Amino acid sequence: MERIIVSFVAELRNCGIRVSPSESLDAVQALGLAGMEGRRLSRQLLRLTLVKNVHDIPVFNEVFNRFFSRYQSIDPKADIPDLLDAALIEMEGEFSYLNQVQDDHDDGGPLLKFDSDINPEDLTELKSLTEIDPDDTDGTEITVQMKGYRGKSKAPRPSRRFTQNPLTIELNKSNPVDRGITFTQEEQAAMQEVVSRMMLRLRKDMKRMKNNQNRGKLHVIKTIQKNYRHDMVPFQVALRRKRREKPRLVVLCDVSFSVSHASRFMLLLLHTLHNQMLDVRSFIFNREVAEITDLLANMPVNDLMEVIDTGDIVDLDANSSFGKVFLSFKKKYLENLRGRPAFIILGDARNNYDEANDWVLDEIREKARYMLWLTPEERDTWKRGDCMIETYGAYCDKVEVVKTVEDLGLFVEDLLRDIYADQAHPLDRKRLREAKEAEVYDSKDYYTRGRTGDSQPSFDPAGRSGW
Amino acid sequence: MITEQKVKEFLQTGGYIADDAIATAVFLALRMEKPILIEGPPGVGKTGLAKALSSALDFPLVRLQCYEGIDEGKALYDWEYGKQLLYTQLLRTQLDNYLSVSADLREAVERLSAEESLFFSKNFLVQRPILRSFLSEKRSLLLIDEIDRSDDEFEALLLECLSDFQVSIPELGVIEAKRKPLTILTSNGTRMISDALRRRCLFLYIGYPELEREVAIVRVKFPDLCEDLTRKMVEFLRKVRELNLRKPPSVSETLDWAQVLSILKATQLTPEIVANTVGTIAKHQTDLQKVTELALQELS
Numbered sequence: 001m002e003r004i005i006v007s008f009v010a011e012l013r014n015c016g017i018r019v020s021p022s023e024s025l026d027a028v029q030a031l032g033l034a035g036m037e038g039r040r041l042s043r044q045l046l047r048l049t050l051v052k053n054v055h056d057i058p059v060f061n062e063v064f065n066r067f068f069s070r071y072q073s074i075d076p077k078a079d080i081p082d083l084l085d086a087a088l089i090e091m092e093g094e095f096s097y098l099n100q101v102q103d104d105h106d107d108g109g110p111l112l113k114f115d116s117d118i119n120p121e122d123l124t125e126l127k128s129l130t131e132i133d134p135d136d137t138d139g140t141e142i143t144v145q146m147k148g149y150r151g152k153s154k155a156p157r158p159s160r161r162f163t164q165n166p167l168t169i170e171l172n173k174s175n176p177v178d179r180g181i182t183f184t185q186e187e188q189a190a191m192q193e194v195v196s197r198m199m200l201r202l203r204k205d206m207k208r209m210k211n212n213q214n215r216g217k218l219h220v221i222k223t224i225q226k227n228y229r230h231d232m233v234p235f236q237v238a239l240r241r242k243r244r245e246k247p248r249l250v251v252l253c254d255v256s257f258s259v260s261h262a263s264r265f266m267l268l269l270l271h272t273l274h275n276q277m278l279d280v281r282s283f284i285f286n287r288e289v290a291e292i293t294d295l296l297a298n299m300p301v302n303d304l305m306e307v308i309d310t311g312d313i314v315d316l317d318a319n320s321s322f323g324k325v326f327l328s329f330k331k332k333y334l335e336n337l338r339g340r341p342a343f344i345i346l347g348d349a350r351n352n353y354d355e356a357n358d359w360v361l362d363e364i365r366e367k368a369r370y371m372l373w374l375t376p377e378e379r380d381t382w383k384r385g386d387c388m389i390e391t392y393g394a395y396c397d398k399v400e401v402v403k404t405v406e407d408l409g410l411f412v413e414d415l416l417r418d419i420y421a422d423q424a425h426p427l428d429r430k431r432l433r434e435a436k437e438a439e440v441y442d443s444k445d446y447y448t449r450g451r452t453g454d455s456q457p458s459f460d461p462a463g464r465s466g467w
Numbered sequence: 468m469i470t471e472q473k474v475k476e477f478l479q480t481g482g483y484i485a486d487d488a489i490a491t492a493v494f495l496a497l498r499m500e501k502p503i504l505i506e507g508p509p510g511v512g513k514t515g516l517a518k519a520l521s522s523a524l525d526f527p528l529v530r531l532q533c534y535e536g537i538d539e540g541k542a543l544y545d546w547e548y549g550k551q552l553l554y555t556q557l558l559r560t561q562l563d564n565y566l567s568v569s570a571d572l573r574e575a576v577e578r579l580s581a582e583e584s585l586f587f588s589k590n591f592l593v594q595r596p597i598l599r600s601f602l603s604e605k606r607s608l609l610l611i612d613e614i615d616r617s618d619d620e621f622e623a624l625l626l627e628c629l630s631d632f633q634v635s636i637p638e639l640g641v642i643e644a645k646r647k648p649l650t651i652l653t654s655n656g657t658r659m660i661s662d663a664l665r666r667r668c669l670f671l672y673i674g675y676p677e678l679e680r681e682v683a684i685v686r687v688k689f690p691d692l693c694e695d696l697t698r699k700m701v702e703f704l705r706k707v708r709e710l711n712l713r714k715p716p717s718v719s720e721t722l723d724w725a726q727v728l729s730i731l732k733a734t735q736l737t738p739e740i741v742a743n744t745v746g747t748i749a750k751h752q753t754d755l756q757k758v759t760e761l762a763l764q765e766l767s
Contacts (some may be wrong), residue, residue, distance in 0.1 A: 007504075009725065018662065020666050022666065023666060026499070026501070026669075029499060030495050033499065034471070034491070034495065035497045041471070041487075044487060044492075047488075048491065048495060048670060049495075049669060052504075052662070052666065052668075052670040053670070054506060054656070054672050068506065141598075196659070200658075200659070229548065231553065343652050
């Protein structure tokens with residue numbers, strides 16, 4: 001029995017479920033206690049002891065069915081020790097059960113045989129050859145989506161957000177429903193995950209500096225109250241708490257056709273952040289600029305995406321003009337920006353040969369704590385055509401290429417860290433900066449280090465427990 | 468010997484209708500003496516399971532409600548500071564006598580430090596829930612509720628308690644549990660719980676129950692509601708859950724609604740009744756509308 005469990009655990013690990021040795025011991029113990037009558041019971045026992053995450057349950061079920069499928073035909077009344085002996089003989093050779101599974105479904109399907117001397121590395125390689133499920137890549141791989149424009153006979157309507165990769169288009173030809181505008185449940189959940197992980201990391205650092213942050217003037221009354229038990233000898237000192245400000249952000253987001261795939265995720269990120277901790281004012285622009293802060297806060301994000309997509313807020317069919325946008329932003333909103341916000345612009349800086357008006361950025365800069373520019377374009381295309389990023393970039397603290405949601409998340413985290421560090425006590429500030437430099441590896445990849453890159457989904461939902 | 472079937476039966480005597488997975492988990496937790504970590508949406512009976520178990524097994528229930536900032540002083544033990552101070556004051560004369568024998572200051576300090584353990588003994592220890600359940604003479608049921616609301620530090624603190632059922636107190640040494648309590652942790656999944664903690668527990672996910680079980684649950688709690696109406700009500704609620712609401716109604720809402728319907732002495736489900744009582748099942752403005760619309764579609 002132990003050997004079956006061990007190879008079952010090995011198979012689970014192969015499929016990305018983390019099972020520790022002590023958990024396999026638990027499984028063996030549980031099976032010993034409760035017996036193995038019936039498939040249902042054994043499945044429950046194994047699931048209770050081996051799976052520790054809601055999201056792993058479907059994978060577990062699949063592996064369980066595949067792994068134990070060959071036991072189905074065996075008469076349940078057969079003697080259990082005999083059955084186990086038979087099983088043990090069959091288990092010789094690590095992957096021989098795969099042979100068995102294939103044999104079961106051998107009617108006309110593609111014939112794939114594994115030799116027993118095949119090793120796990122070969123298997124993972126094989127896995128990478130399988131077709132990529134478009135639903136899995138849709139969310140994160142913005143780069144892939146960009147390629148979708150090439151080689152198409154007819155360009156899609158500019159005001160329709162285009163977020164599918166070529167494969168999906170092929171698949172959806174018979175079914176012309178455009179499903180690229182709104183976010184799927186998984187995308188929203190994945191974004192929640194990125195943001196909550198980010199918050200966790202941030203909060204940990206913030207906690208470290210909390211004590212020093214409290215440092216202010218002596219709070220006389222509280223000190224007396226606190227030291228009542230010491231006969232008023234002030235052993236413990238209570239200090240006044242300093243008010244901590246929320247970091248303020250102002251985001252200008254280009255929603256024109258050329259960057260819509262990136263801005264779409266920026267909007268989702270903002271929407272998710274908005275509910276958490278920040279004071280964000282969000283604007284979208286194409287040729288004109290409009291504030292959507294209230295909409296983001298009060299509307300479900302998918303509805304908002306649809307509204308933006310219809311062009312009701314800003315006209316999407318016009319050519320984008322950064323110069324015009326900056327000018328009208330200055331006229332309408334610059335006056336009432338408060339509290340030195342960090343200013344983020346997302347766009348490709350393709351001005352369609354309009355007037356640059358880069359002097360406006362200089363004025364915005366005076367009001368802003370930081371000024372950052374995010375572009376989805378690679379650095380080597382910056383000088384081509386109507387791209388003004390060199391001109392505009394001169395006014396910014398940083399110009400970053402952001403292509404995936406992870407990039408975006410890391411970038412925003414970095415920014416928030418900087419803002420917090422600015423408000424922090426000098427001692428903490430030094431420590432925060434040092435911590436940032438010392439951060440050599442990402443805690444995220446703790447479990448996956450040393451594995452081949454392909455086996456890891458780009459958006460790792462493992463370890464998540466929200467639904 | 469206890470079996471899952473028996474677990475199921477005596478849970479039913481405690482008024483809790485369990486499915487196979489729950490019964491197996493409880494059975495294993497009792498036999499393997501391991502904690503159960505229960506996850507699931509709010510209101511599906513995670514805490515209810517613990518309560519039912521404690522009454523059915525006759526284990527005293529020790530409940531620890533987690534919140535942000537909970538620490539060992541609130542969960543494990545604390546020193547009774549005031550009492551220590553009071554005792555030193557009251558024993559001052561005795562102490563004087565005791566110390567006056569000593570020749571010099573050095574000897575006095577030595578004499579005093581020999582008696583130091585007197586003031587850090589169990590007399591001055593305040594038992595908080597976890598320690599209390601460990602020291603209880605009878606086997607108890609320790610419920611650590613909504614563990615996801617606590618911080619990482621607290622989670623780390625629990626690791627020792629949950630894997631070895633012991634508490635280390637620096638002044639007293641390691642205190643082991645007299646009877647290992649049946650431990651149940653619940654989580655709503657608002658925060659990621661570390662793998663270290665998960666590893667030490669059996670993991671049980673309780674989702675929304677199947678139709679038959681939910682009907683049975685309502686029947687147990689409100690036997691005077693007619694069966695036909697109960698079934699209709701549960702079927703309707705199952706459709707509501709598929710509406711993609713902000714807060715889908717769970718079992719506790721089902722029970723609330725059943726109570727409301729039995730108070731109103733309703734005999735059948737009409738759109739009017741749903742519209743009047745919709746507040747018990749939907750908890751957001753936008754949800755209210757969706758539910759009433761569904762009622763118009765389905766029930767008229």
